[in-house]
Amino acid sequence: MFSGAQVSLYPMSDSFVGVITNAVGALDRHRDSLRIETDDVSTLLVGPPETLFTAMQEMFVAAAASGAHCVLSAAISRGCPGEPDDPICVSAALTSGFSPLDERKAAAIEAVRQSADTRQPAVAQFSLYVMGTDDHMDEIYGCIDFLKQSGVFTGSKHFCTKLGGDAGAIFGALREAFCRFGHPDAHITLDVTVSANSPSLA
Amino acid sequence: MFSGAQVSLYPMSDSFVGVITNAVGALDRHRDSLRIETDDVSTLLVGPPETLFTAMQEMFVAAAASGAHCVLSAAISRGCPGEPDDPICVSAALTSGFSPLDERKAAAIEAVRQSADTRQPAVAQFSLYVMGTDDHMDEIYGCIDFLKQSGVFTGSKHFCTKLGGDAGAIFGALREAFCRFGHPDAHITLDVTVSANSPSLA
Numbered sequence: 001m002f003s004g005a006q007v008s009l010y011p012m013s014d015s016f017v018g019v020i021t022n023a024v025g026a027l028d029r030h031r032d033s034l035r036i037e038t039d040d041v042s043t044l045l046v047g048p049p050e051t052l053f054t055a056m057q058e059m060f061v062a063a064a065a066s067g068a069h070c071v072l073s074a075a076i077s078r079g080c081p082g083e084p085d086d087p088i089c090v091s092a093a094l095t096s097g098f099s100p101l102d103e104r105k106a107a108a109i110e111a112v113r114q115s116a117d118t119r120q121p122a123v124a125q126f127s128l129y130v131m132g133t134d135d136h137m138d139e140i141y142g143c144i145d146f147l148k149q150s151g152v153f154t155g156s157k158h159f160c161t162k163l164g165g166d167a168g169a170i171f172g173a174l175r176e177a178f179c180r181f182g183h184p185d186a187h188i189t190l191d192v193t194v195s196a197n198s199p200s201l202a
Numbered sequence: 203m204f205s206g207a208q209v210s211l212y213p214m215s216d217s218f219v220g221v222i223t224n225a226v227g228a229l230d231r232h233r234d235s236l237r238i239e240t241d242d243v244s245t246l247l248v249g250p251p252e253t254l255f256t257a258m259q260e261m262f263v264a265a266a267a268s269g270a271h272c273v274l275s276a277a278i279s280r281g282c283p284g285e286p287d288d289p290i291c292v293s294a295a296l297t298s299g300f301s302p303l304d305e306r307k308a309a310a311i312e313a314v315r316q317s318a319d320t321r322q323p324a325v326a327q328f329s330l331y332v333m334g335t336d337d338h339m340d341e342i343y344g345c346i347d348f349l350k351q352s353g354v355f356t357g358s359k360h361f362c363t364k365l366g367g368d369a370g371a372i373f374g375a376l377r378e379a380f381c382r383f384g385h386p387d388a389h390i391t392l393d394v395t396v397s398a399n400s401p402s403l404a
Binding site (some may be wrong): 133 | 215
């Protein structure tokens with residue numbers, strides 16, 4: 001299994017370089033458990049989902065604390081057949097089997113409830129893509145049903161689901177969507193947008 | 203068939219509201235052929251791919267002309283089984299059959315060559331996702347092979363392919379990837395990032 005993300009941070013501010021540099025610095029404590037590479041478009045994170053989502057949350061919260069309108073955008077992937085297995089990606093979250101959909105939904109809801117509060121409000125929207133199977137919509141609808149009961153669901157839009165609440169619960173819901181829907185060995189991706197401090201919400 | 207995109211623009215500038223408002227205004231000339239709805243996170247565009255990619259290109263070029271570091275991020279989708287057919291989406295680009303992969307690659311390369319120049323340099327990275335089939339990697343590898351011959355390929359990264367060149371050729375390559383790979387009736391999505399004026403490239 002190979003899992004990781006291409007993550008970009010967009011601070012809508014003249015001081016964007018400093019905000020991004022500071023937020024990427026928040027990843028330093030994960031350098032033993034994540035491979036991290038930054039270029040002019042995104043930062044690659046390779047590692048197990050439980051660490052990936054924690055790292056993205058910390059990066060986002062560090063940027064949002066600047067007070068600027070900030071967006072984190074990420075393409076997150078697991079099980080891509082074109083990527084080699086990597087020992088750094090071994091994850092307890094993906095080796096616990098594939099229980100019936102209702103059990104997975106219940107476990108996901110409980111995990112989001114246990115998310116630690118960050119005191120950073122955020123909104124998000126994302127899409128879950130399940131590949132290599134002709135029943136992908138069953139898993140996608142199962143995930144949407146989980147989200148509706150997650151406490152952070154704010155609405156369905158064309159092509160994606162919208163979330164709102166504390167950044168801790170939002171990144172928790174994204175992690176649960178990624179880990180529990182689609183077979184543990186399947187090729188799964190998320191297209192994620194998380195936003196803070198938007199003047200459109202003022 | 204239903205096709206469209208959730209598109210966000212991120213100008214890394216204190217003047218981001220004006221840059222976004224101006225760029226969304228560039229969509230006005232497409233209001234007869236696209237459904238357009240903006241909220242606090244993204245702008246929904248619903249319509250045929252040939253118009254969608256032109257509209258996104260114009261929006262991006264309008265924002266980049268501000269001189270600010272700007273990124274356009276989009277989740278682009280066609281054939282999602284959960285979306286209703288819509289007459290506004292009828293497209294000649296998706297009703298021309300499903301020829302062998304080599305023919306589609308050649309046609310895509312030729313279409314990118316014919317892209318009009320915008321004089322706006324850009325870099326991009328994106329992922330193509332093909333759902334509902336167990337041979338999705340054949341189409342994805344076919345698309346990557348097309349990109350390598352497209353004139354805008356700059357490299358493969360984990361989870362995505364990187365492009366660089368004139369914004370016209372880049373959005374042309376994205377359109378061809380979206381329209382020609384995966385069956386015309388399949389559920390296909392792109393996760394796209396296009397960037398201009400990055401100080402990291404200075």
